[in-house]
Amino acid sequence: MTNKRMEQGDTEQAQDHDMPEGEEVDMPEKYDEISLKDFAGYSKSMFLYWTEDDFASSFRKMLTLEQFRSEEMQQLYQQYLVSGPSEYVKDLFEHMGISPAKELAAQFYAVMFFFYSMYDGAKDKDEVKKQFETTLDEFTKKLLVGERMTHLFRNLILSWRKTGS
Template sequence: MKNANNTYVFPIATETIKEYEETDVQELGQRYIDLFEFYLQDDIASKFRKMLVIEQYSSPRAAELFNEIFIDMPLNYITILFTVLIQNGKFIHSDASIMALNFYSPLFLLLFKNDSATTEFEQLKSLLTNHIEVFIQNHANPEK
């Protein structure tokens, strides 16, 4: 999920899903932890996210961008990714869109908890790591 500039972004093109077909689900979990860390600690990414949060209430375009970047794109991408993982037998059969919602919602919450609370980053990262580990335990196909 690094782009050409070595910065983390949510993947936009679904073609990148193919890159994950052979990826271990544990490695995939680590990629989301790295992505979370980037969006919290990269100064430009953090300021951009905070600006969109504030401006979404006065600018329809900012609201559109916020929803696209931080809600719709990640959920769509993760749904497609989980669909592939289910089809490849790495995840148990389930509704991929609900799985994506269950997976991404805590990431989204912790991202914004960082902005509004005094919780330390390492504590948030630990919560996220535990969430991803439990999610994988609950959804990984034990036969793979």
């Protein structure tokens, strides 16, 4: 029951932000439509969901503790809080042309995961939210610059190949 409720919550969050709610193989066209701006907004919303929604926050904390007690809880922990989100971000980055997608997805999700922990222990939770948003905005800017540079270099190489110089 708890797992189904989490799946429903995740799906609703994705739908509310016009993000793919399934795997890439099931909806590649949806992945192709996502911009970095869309992704950043969704990520901020997911941070609030996982930290401020009573059910999602309790579920996250429960999985963090229970992952060491049973294989089932370890799998759920991976699905919702580690490999699942990291793979989702990697797939989105690949479709956005952000490279290296796997490494940047790990870096991005490390920020999310770190701030979940900071939020849980903070007295001033609003300050942690601000820090998270600032960090996410800076990370997104760096990705955008990298994406533009990659596009520029690709165009230069293609131009160079066409002219034979």
